Amino acid sequence: MIKQFLNLEWKSFFRSASFQVNLVLKILMGFGALWMCASFAIMGGGIFFILEKSDLEPLKTVNQFMLYYVVFDLLFRYFLQKMPIINIKPMLLMPFNKSKIVKFALGKTALSFFNWMHAFFFIPFSVVLLSHGYNPVGVITWHFGMMALIYMNNFINVFLNDETVFVVIFGLLFTGLGGLQYYGYFDITVYTAPFFQGLYEQPLVAVLPVILLVVMLYAAFKYFKKRLYLDAGLAKKTETATTEHMDWLNRFGKLSVFLKNDIKLILRNKRSKMTIFMSIMFLFYGLLFFTNAVEVYKGPIWRMFAAVFVTGGFLFNFGQFVPSWDSAYYPLMMTQNIRYKEYLRSKWWLVVIATGVSTILCIPYLYFGWEVLAAIFVGAIFNMGFNSHLVLLGGAYIKTPIDLSSGKKAFGDKSSFNIKTLLISLPKMLGPMLLYVIGHYTLGPVFGFALVALAGVAGFAFRDKVFDMIIKIYKTEKYKTLNAYKQNN
C-alpha cells in the first residue's frame, strides 16, 4: 500500500508542468539544506567547548535556552515546512481504510527535513557530552527527550496550518518574553530549564515528552481522520459574500477595473490574504538589523539589505506571482478584450502603492538614526522603480498555478511564502547592496544612498520598455502558460 502512495508522489513530482523549475529549485534547496546541516553539526560539535571556555556549564546553559530553541523551531516550521498534499478525494472510495491515508500523510511529515536536521545538532552535541564523562544514561534520555519534543513540534505544526492568529500571538508572546529576559525584568527560563536539565538528571522525566509525542500523534491522527468527509475537512468553506463597489478607485480610469478586481482577489482568498500578513511581518524584520541585535547583521551593507526587505514585503510576496494569481481563470483573461498593458499596469500600481504604504509604516525606524530612515526611503525608491519591474518580469516565467481556494484539500498548503519565494527574491536584494557598497566605500554613505536611489529612478524611465518585454513574454509563452495552469498542483 505504502508503495502505491509513494508511486503516486513520485509521479506527481515528475509529471508536473513546472517540473523543470521545481527541479532547479529542489537542487538549490538541497544546497541550502546541506548548509543548514553543516552549520548545525558545527554548532553541535563546537558549542560545548565555546561554553566551557566562557566558564559556563555547557549542558546547563544549553538547557536554559532550549525553550527558545523549541519555540523558534515551531515558528520556523510554520512558515517554511510544507504540509503534505495528497489528493485525498479519489482515495476515499478505494478499498482500504481511511487510517492508511492519514497514516501516510502524517508519516510523510515525519520524514521531513525539518525534523532530522536537528539530529545534526543533537547527535554531535551528545557525543561530545559522552566523551567528557557525562552520565551515558542521562545523555541518552536527554537526547531522546529532545528529539521527542522536536517531533511533537512537527505534529503541532500540522494543526497550526489553519491558525495564523494563534501563531502570531505565540510569536509575539515569546518575543516579549525574550525581551524581558534580555533586559533582566523576568526570566522565563528559570522555570523551564529544570525540565530540560531533568531529562538528563532524572531519566524518568524523559518519559514525559515521549508521552506528549504519542498524545500529539494520536490527536493529529484523530483530527484528520474525522475530517476525511466531503462535508467536514474536505468541504469548501462557504462565506457570506460582501459586495464592494470601491468607487474611490474610479479615478484610475480604465485601470480601476483591474485594480478593483485585484483588491477583491487579495481580500477574498486565503492564499492571497497571507501576502498581506507576510508583508506586515516583513516590516518587523528590520528590527533584527537596525538594532544591531544580531552580530553578523551589523554594518552599513546590511542596512541596505534590510531597507529593501522591509519595504518590499508585498512586492516579493505578491508581485512575484503575477500572473499566477489569475491562473484559475486565465482562459477567461485570454479571450476577453484585455490590453495586456492595462492588466500589467494595474498590478504594478498595486505593488507600488503597497510599497509606499510599507515605507510610511517604516518611519518609526527613524528612532535608530537618520541613516536608517534614509536607507528605507532609498530602498523604497529602488523597490518601486526597479524591483517592481523585475518581479513582474520574473513572474512571467513562473508557471505554477495558484489554487486560491486551497480549502479543497484537508492538508492544504496555505502559506504563500515559502523557500521558493525566498530564493527568487534574493537577487533583487543583492543589487542595491552592491551599489551601496560601491558608494559607501568610495565617497561615503550619502553617495551610496544616491547611487541606489538613482538606479531606482532610472528604473522608472524604463517602465514602458520593460512592460513591452513582459507583454512579449506573455504572448510567446501564452500557450505554455495556459497548459501549465490547467494542472492543479
Next chain:
Amino acid sequence: MIDIYNLSKSYNGVSVLNLERVEIPKGQSFGLVGNNGAGKTTLFSSLLDLIQPTTGYIKNGGYKVNESEEWKTHTASFIDETFLIGYLTPEEYFYFIGDLRGQNKADVDGLLSGFEDFFNDEILGKRKYLRDLSKGNQKKVGIVATLIGNPDVIILDEPFANLDPTTQIRLKGIIKELATNKDVTVLVSSHDLQHVTEVCERIVVLEKGEQVKDIMTSPETLKELENYFSGTIV
C-alpha cells in the same frame, strides 16, 4: 464570419483535429456534434486561440486569431469554469465583464433583468461567491455573461450539460432567439442531438477530428443523426 483553413492539431504525431475548410457565415447558428474525443473542444479552443494549431489557421471576422487580437472585441465565449472568477459574486462578475466590453452598470442591469426566469432566483442577490454556487448555476452565470455587450460571435461548449430540465428548455429559448438575430453567429457544441437539432440551422458532425457530416437542419436531421451515431456505436 468564421473561416477555417487547413486546420489540424496533433499531439505527438496523433492527429486529433483535421479540417480542410469550414466556413461559417454571419448570423448562422452552428452546431457541433461528436462523441468524446471527436475534437469539439479542441476546435473551440483553437478558435479562441487558447491552443496553437499544428497547421492552418482560423479567421474570425477577417482577423487571424493567432495574429491579431481584434477578434476579442466581438467574440464572447464560455467553455468551462475557468471562464469564471470564483471570488466574485455573480453581479460583480457581470459588471467586470461589462467593464471589459464597454458596458456600464445600467446596461448590464438592463440585460440581466431579462434573465430573471432563467436564473430562477438562485443567482442574483444571494450573497454568494461564484465558487460556492452549484455547477449548474455557475454555468448559467457563464452563459449569460457571454451575452453582455452584444457580441457578434458567441461560442458555447456543451451549454446543456449539467443543467436541470427547466433550464435546458429556457436555454434553448435563449439560443433560438439569438439564432433569429441575423447579426449574431452562435456556435454550440453538444452531446444532446435533440437539443442541437432544435436550436441550430446547421450541424457539423466530427469523428476523430475529421468532419464526417455537414447538414442544414431539416425535420429529418434528428433521425439522420440518430442513425449515424447508433451505427458508429454498434
